[in-house]
Amino acid sequence: xxxxxxxINSKSYTVDxxxxxxxxxxxxxxxxxxxxxxxxxxxxxxACTVHLxxxxxxxxxxxxxxxxxxNIVTIEGLSDDNSxxxxxxxxxxxxxxxxxxxxxxxxxxxxxLKRNPNPTDKDIDSAMQGHICRCGTYPRIRKAIKSAAQLxxxxxxxx
Amino acid sequence: MIANNISRRNFIRLSGMTGAxxxxxxxxxxxxxxxxxxxxxxAGDLGIELNAWITIDxxxxxxxxxxxxxxGQGSFQAxxxxxxxxxxxxxxxxxxxxxxxxxxxxxxxxxxGSSTVRGTYKKLLKLSASAREMLKQAAAKxxxxxxxxxxAENGQVIHRPTGKKLGYGDLVAEASKLEPPKxxxxxxxxxxxxxxxxLPRQDTPLKVNGKAVFGLDKKLPGMLYAVVERNPRFLGxxxxxxxxxxxxxxxxxxxxxxxxxxxxxxxxxxxxVADNLWAAMQGRKVLKVEWDDSGFEHHSTDxxxxxxxxxxxxxxxxxxxxxxxxxxxxxxxxxxEAVYETPYESHSCMEPVNCIAHxxxxxxxxxxxxxxxxxxxxxxxxxxxxxxxxxTVNMTFLGGGFGRKAFTDxxxxxxxxxKEIKAPVQVVWTREDDTTQGPFRPGMVYxxxxxxxxxxxxxGYETKMAGQNMNHQWPGSDKTSYNDxxxxxxLETYLESIPNYSFGDYPLDSPIxxxxxxxxxxxxxxxxxxxxxxxxxxxxxxxxxEFRKEHLWDDRYHALxxxxxxxxxxxxxxxxxxxxxxxxxxxSSIVGEVVKVSKKPDGKLKIDKVWAxxxxxxxxxxxxxxxxxxxxxxxxxxxxxxxxTNFKDGKAVEKNFDTxxxxxxxxxxxxxxxxxxxxxxxxxxxxxxxxxFTPALTNAIFDLTGKRIRKLPFNLDxx
Ligand code: FES
Ligand code: FES
Numbered sequence: 001x002x003x004x005x006x007x008i009n010s011k012s013y014t015v016d017x018x019x020x021x022x023x024x025x026x027x028x029x030x031x032x033x034x035x036x037x038x039x040x041x042x043x044x045x046x047a048c049t050v051h052l053x054x055x056x057x058x059x060x061x062x063x064x065x066x067x068x069x070x071n072i073v074t075i076e077g078l079s080d081d082n083s084x085x086x087x088x089x090x091x092x093x094x095x096x097x098x099x100x101x102x103x104x105x106x107x108x109x110x111x112x113l114k115r116n117p118n119p120t121d122k123d124i125d126s127a128m129q130g131h132i133c134r135c136g137t138y139p140r141i142r143k144a145i146k147s148a149a150q151l152x153x154x155x156x157x158x159x
Numbered sequence: 160m161i162a163n164n165i166s167r168r169n170f171i172r173l174s175g176m177t178g179a180x181x182x183x184x185x186x187x188x189x190x191x192x193x194x195x196x197x198x199x200x201x202a203g204d205l206g207i208e209l210n211a212w213i214t215i216d217x218x219x220x221x222x223x224x225x226x227x228x229x230x231g232q233g234s235f236q237a238x239x240x241x242x243x244x245x246x247x248x249x250x251x252x253x254x255x256x257x258x259x260x261x262x263x264x265x266x267x268x269x270x271x272g273s274s275t276v277r278g279t280y281k282k283l284l285k286l287s288a289s290a291r292e293m294l295k296q297a298a299a300k301x302x303x304x305x306x307x308x309x310x311a312e313n314g315q316v317i318h319r320p321t322g323k324k325l326g327y328g329d330l331v332a333e334a335s336k337l338e339p340p341k342x343x344x345x346x347x348x349x350x351x352x353x354x355x356x357x358l359p360r361q362d363t364p365l366k367v368n369g370k371a372v373f374g375l376d377k378k379l380p381g382m383l384y385a386v387v388e389r390n391p392r393f394l395g396x397x398x399x400x401x402x403x404x405x406x407x408x409x410x411x412x413x414x415x416x417x418x419x420x421x422x423x424x425x426x427x428x429x430x431x432v433a434d435n436l437w438a439a440m441q442g443r444k445v446l447k448v449e450w451d452d453s454g455f456e457h458h459s460t461d462x463x464x465x466x467x468x469x470x471x472x473x474x475x476x477x478x479x480x481x482x483x484x485x486x487x488x489x490x491x492x493x494x495x496e497a498v499y500e501t502p503y504e505s506h507s508c509m510e511p512v513n514c515i516a517h518x519x520x521x522x523x524x525x526x527x528x529x530x531x532x533x534x535x536x537x538x539x540x541x542x543x544x545x546x547x548x549x550x551t552v553n554m555t556f557l558g559g560g561f562g563r564k565a566f567t568d569x570x571x572x573x574x575x576x577x578k579e580i581k582a583p584v585q586v587v588w589t590r591e592d593d594t595t596q597g598p599f600r601p602g603m604v605y606x607x608x609x610x611x612x613x614x615x616x617x618x619g620y621e622t623k624m625a626g627q628n629m630n631h632q633w634p635g636s637d638k639t640s641y642n643d644x645x646x647x648x649x650l651e652t653y654l655e656s657i658p659n660y661s662f663g664d665y666p667l668d669s670p671i672x673x674x675x676x677x678x679x680x681x682x683x684x685x686x687x688x689x690x691x692x693x694x695x696x697x698x699x700x701x702x703x704x705e706f707r708k709e710h711l712w713d714d715r716y717h718a719l720x721x722x723x724x725x726x727x728x729x730x731x732x733x734x735x736x737x738x739x740x741x742x743x744x745x746x747s748s749i750v751g752e753v754v755k756v757s758k759k760p761d762g763k764l765k766i767d768k769v770w771a772x773x774x775x776x777x778x779x780x781x782x783x784x785x786x787x788x789x790x791x792x793x794x795x796x797x798x799x800x801x802x803x804t805n806f807k808d809g810k811a812v813e814k815n816f817d818t819x820x821x822x823x824x825x826x827x828x829x830x831x832x833x834x835x836x837x838x839x840x841x842x843x844x845x846x847x848x849x850x851x852f853t854p855a856l857t858n859a860i861f862d863l864t865g866k867r868i869r870k871l872p873f874n875l876d877x878x
Contacts, residue, residue, distance in 0.1 A: 025437040034376035035369015040590045044816035075369035087367045099366030100509040100558025129823045134509040134559050136793025138824040
């Protein structure tokens, strides 16, 4: 057991946990942010994706000690009011079915668009192919990423 | 919101209703009789258990109790859309509460067979129209006006001659004193304002910010977490276990032997209970269990399929027949025989199976991703010997269901553990547990035979199916009974146009637990049926779509095929790609699909496009239908080309997504979905899009390469 400081969505949490505990369980069961999901536990499905220092990582495969004192963003930290362009695009394209995989999908998509504001189909493929959706929302995910890119470009040009 | 025990008082509290209210529901006077609409108070006086469906309060707010679980197929949306249409209110004013398990109150609540809309839409339309008429009558009375001069719109009654208006909220007190009309007129679908519109789902916002509460997200005060090391062989027992290392893991509280019911068998395991899930998982890792695996067969995939193929040589237990197939086949000059194989499959919902139970002296409460709340209530009441009214089953959002979460095993196991440790507990199945423990979709072998007449039409058709019959697992079931699902997926019209046919089944006895998997038997039957029809078309040297057309003796099917032909550009298809078609019927909906495949520069196959035409009769929301068909196609793609559950030495082999591989975003191109507009009875939406995809794909591959695929799954890269 160790006392570890986690900075999640700009808030600090001190958790008492086994340093080897995956970040996923610290976020869900200790901090209590349940938007980040468990799907496989072996870095195969992407349901547990969060941003660690801005990069998408699979929190099921990152020990909590590695994430100590680093900036973590979870689905709950994207916006207070669903106003993030990716969330907006996800609503506009009606992407979710059961919704379970969508936190991970959205975190991957936001990271992609930050790196690459204008992704091609190939770019989308390589950023998203690690993410399983059992409900088969892939065609809509592709569309939503493209419309989020447009939304972001519009926002940028207004500024 | 999810609510239990919806008494009228409770209902008022939960819905935050204010003041007087008009509350209408329906009940069934007797089995098979039409539903009757009744006021809640009247039902109370008469002692009738009513489905308290809709209530309008003095602020004009409408509340509905939804009796179905929401697992992604959109009933969260469909029910309010139906109500808002005939009630003439804005969808935003409609608030929905999930009901809890209580079959007396809600009728069957199992979400399966794509039945949410199918089973209830007419009653819901009538109910809402009745409430609207009562509100109109109340307004007419207040104004001393003629009822025919009043109309309802947007939550108000309007007096046409003067333009006077009264909101529903102002009218509920008076309306609630009136009697529900005996007859109501329903709208012509042409006049729909809300139905048939692609309105956004109301649960979407919760599903893009992590706020939707799935079973795994639910927490109770003082709740413990459990994982269970179950015997990987379905009939095996626990001989002994050594928990000395487990008990040293910080957080571990209890290690106990558990048994859960899986149909008529008992599944044994050892539960590790801890104050957090991670600790429970760590404790399980160092647990040592010795199993007793004697007294039953340790099957492998090969053995299972050899057995099924052997069975096919014997006599089927019964037949669905017309004419005399054998005689026709014997004499035919143009005839064909083929065998098709489909694998066992895991449901692999994205949210692994999990359940919370809190069992006390004489009460049991359950929370979880649940498709069949009333069935679970019944089962737990019997297993725990607790009166039914003391068993409450609460449904959360489901991260997928596909039939798996309709079963009663996982709540039973959670209840057994909670009872023993005397605390609320969440039992979590790891992905590995979820993939290996079943129940599975049964594997099947189909033997098809067919004969053509001189006009190259089908004169005789036969399918024999070997595989596990899901119904044979129930306690006391007759194991010699005919599987009446053997024709599931086959077009009804073929049964008319084919003069001689016979369908039979050979049940396989096996310890593997099997359960409905999205679209049930159609998900495998259709591969055999629609591949074989294609093979017969080739035998007759006919265009596969034209060939099917000749056997469609009904305008409804013709309209669908014509549409499919048009949208897919079937007639002008080029030489460099392969096109395949399949049409199936499932849960009263007919779906036709065309798949286009081509070769990549490296020679490997790729799926360029899928066109689907869905005829589900009367429908609610076209966008939800499109989403369901897209999802069904992708789920079918997985079972056709990516994953299968194999068995070795009595255990499931594939454990997680590294070996039980899922389709990915890179695996499929565009899917274009069309919906037929007609007024036929509402059919299912969540499942019928699945069965035609696989045969349409393999038929397309045949068209391009001349290779006939008869065994699933196959690797698209290796064709
Ligand atoms: S749960 Fe982390 S990748 Fe699947
Ligand atoms: S929406 Fe259900 S798994 Fe993706």
